[in-house]
Amino acid sequence: MTDSNSNKKGKDIWSRITLGQLVAAIQSLGDRVDQLEHETWRLNIKTRCPSSLWGEVIDKLNLRHDEKTRHSLYNIWCLDRHEIQKLVGKKKKIHDGTEKDGCESNIDDKEQNSVSEGKNLPLPSNLSLPLPTWPNTRANKQENIDENNPKNVFVGEISLAFTFVEWKNAFSRTDQKMKDDWTDIFYEKLKASGIRCSTKFKTPTIKKGKRKQNCQYFCCYATCTIGKCPRKYQITLRHLPDQNSSVLFLVRFFGQENHNPVIKTAARKVSGKKRLLIGKRANEIGPLAVYRELVNDADRDLLAAGNYTQCPTIETIKKTASDFHDKSSEHIHGYIHDTGEMPFRVHLYSESQIRRYVNYIRKEKYSYVHTDATGGILPKMSEQKHSLLYAIIFKDGIDVDDTVPLAHAILSSHTVATAIMNAVLQTFNTETINIHLNRCWNVIQGQYNAQQLRSLSFIHLCCCHVIHAIARSLTAAHVDKKTRRATLHIFAFILCSNDIEQLYDILGSVINIFGDPNEQKAKEKLNKMLALEFDVDEESESMLKDGKKIFHEAKEMDDELRVVGEYLRSNAPIIHQSPFNKEAIRRYPDLANIIHNKSKTY
Known part of the structure; x- marks a missing residue:
């Protein structure tokens, strides 16, 4: 393929097919060609079925039916690269007999046009022309380097x-x-x-x-x-x-070595583990004693060459002692405690914030800490992802002004929700998500007393964030509008319910409605579920029931957080180890097949 466009995004696909083959494959769809733009390039249950238009095109081209191939063909068609839509129209007219067959050869001729035009051009014989020489690059002799330097x-x-x-x-x-x-x-x-x-x-x-x-x-x-x-x-x-x-x-x-300690000396910066060791020793025996030890142990050849790396100055040793004292001290000094450039990070907290949080958890029987992140604080930096402000806050009192920040962080490296939950659980409970799910199951079964419960920390996801994440998943899956709103209503009810038996009954109804193709009363059961009332305050209920607003916000979101499929794509899926899931499969065995088939689509 000699067209310049083929050297960009479509390079991989053009190494396997030609433009003429693609035109013929798309033309074979007949009157269904206009429907190609309306079929997504993403792979899901619907697009994997035999009726998929892009699936037919891929099968005719003998290509592998995966999401990358679908995306490449979709971009070629929708962006009209190489004027493919015009070529398909000509091919269709030829097939219908409205044009002569001679136009068909123009499709493949277009690919080789630039080559054929200049193929037989005679080269003038000019003896004055210089002979070709190798380019002056790093791979060959570097004549541009000044060897006298x-x-x-x-x-x-x-x-x-x-x-x-x-x-x-x-x-x-x-x-x-x-x-x-x-x-x-x-x-x-x-x-x-x-x-x-x-x-x-x-x-x-x-x-x-x-x-x-x-x-x-x-x-x-x-x-x-x-x-x-x-x-x-x-x-x-x-x-x-x-x-x-x-x-x-x-x-x-x-370059020749040129050292003269009489004129100039130098030393490497004291950092890392060496800085901590010198600072620790200076706090034990004093900076002057440490300086004597370092001078006695120094290499005389290095000192004679002017390399004083092994003998930092007294001022440097005093500074390392001060830094070590600040790090090892129980008191927290300052507000900025950790910084980094690649990726960019800043950790912000003060001693007064930590002390107030300690007093808060001492006087409260059940304490709460809220964690969230927001963007728009800093503009995007070069070679960095978008920076988000992470905040950990708690409410020490009943007044609105009693909301107190525990710590802040500005980060440009972000991870999925499961990793954040794992980090929180490792910090507060020294456990993983799988262990935490088993602990939650034991709490529901009544195997802990009140004192044991107060000694543990539990994660509660924000209902608003979860609802928006589910809405983004449904939008990305291209579910029809009516089914999306019904599904969102059911998820909202599940989030607000506190009765585990009722939740398992709802799960059984969902399996019958959406998982059983032979269910005759699916519509009646769905309407019955949509009539369930939320056990929350009026403000929360109005927010959760406003499906139109939720889906509109989900569509405008730049990030595509998909909590529904997130666990299914991991190497060791959490869903298979959850006691809640095991109990659901025990009650509804068909759920195991549904999860197994769902995991194959990712």
Whole structure:
């Protein structure tokens, strides 16, 4: 495919089919071609059935019927790429006999047009033309580099061997990035190899994906900070080693070493674990005693080269002692306690907020903490996701003004609801969601007394947030409007009900109405369920029953939070381990087949 558009989003699809094949497949739908725009590209129960139009097109093209293929074909048709709608119309006229067959060849000719036009053009023979030469790129000889510059003179190379434990302490395989103290680990390795420079490391380049086959997996540069020393180091790793194996780096030196401690000295910044250890020791024996110890243990060769990294100044040691005292102290100083750049994060709280919360939970028999997030606080930053303000608040009193913030955080890295719930449960109860669900089941069965209940924390989801999440799920599934509102009403009633037996009866009715194709009285049962009254205040009831407003807000939401399908897509689905679900399957065995078939669609 020589059309420039095929090199963009449709590159994968055009490597498997031609434009003529796609036109023929769509034309075979006949009068149903106009319905293609109205069928979603998403895969669900309806679009997986044999009557799916895009499914017919994909089958004729002998492609794999998945969501990615549907999305590619949908974009090509709806965006009218390569004027495909016009080509299908011509093909249809030819098939109906209203045009000559000669026009059919124009479809495939369009793909090769740019190639055929310039295929037989004669090249003029001009002996004065220069011979072709290789481009002056990094992959070939770098003629643009000034080799007379002392910084670019190649001096030598060595290898750095990392054990499995050392590499694990420096690199995170999960996040595919270096850990906080990686520069100290590399510096110690360079120092052990006889390098005397006080090195400053630049941000490493780590290869992502598998497209660039010739690139190094890891590449980092370091420079010497002692005076005018031109020494530069290039540290590379060709391939990512296997897990639990050692790592071998290649280190190349550029520039002659030039150290004169009489003129200039330098030292690396004291950070990470080393800073904590020095601060702890300074609090125990004093800054001056720590300074004496460090001077006595320092490497004389490094000191002679002007590298004073092992001997920080008295002022630096005093500052590390102060920082360690602040971290280890029971008193909370300041308001900003944790910051980060990639991803952006700021944690905000004060000691007075923590103390008031402690007093609140001491005097209240049942205490409540509310957590929520909102956007629009900060504009979107470069190379960051949208920042949200997370707030933890509690109500210490009966007045409106008694709402007190416990802590705030501005974060640009967000996760799904299950991860947040897991974090909350680990903090308050030291348990997971699965254990918490079993605990909730035991509470309903009456296996705890009041004192035991007050010693535990339980999660209560905001009904408004859950209703909007369910509305977004129903909208994304393209359920018809009447069924959507009925389903939303049933979910709202389930959220407001406190009778477990009534909830299981409602679940049985839902299975009969929506899961049994042979149910004759489905409409009557549905109307009966829609007549159920909510056991809530009037304001909450009016909000929960306003289905039109809820679906309108759900449609305008940018994020697509789908709580209904969230658990089904996880590796170890929570729904299969929940005691509530096990009891529901015991009462209604058909529910197991419904969940099993639903999980296959994701």
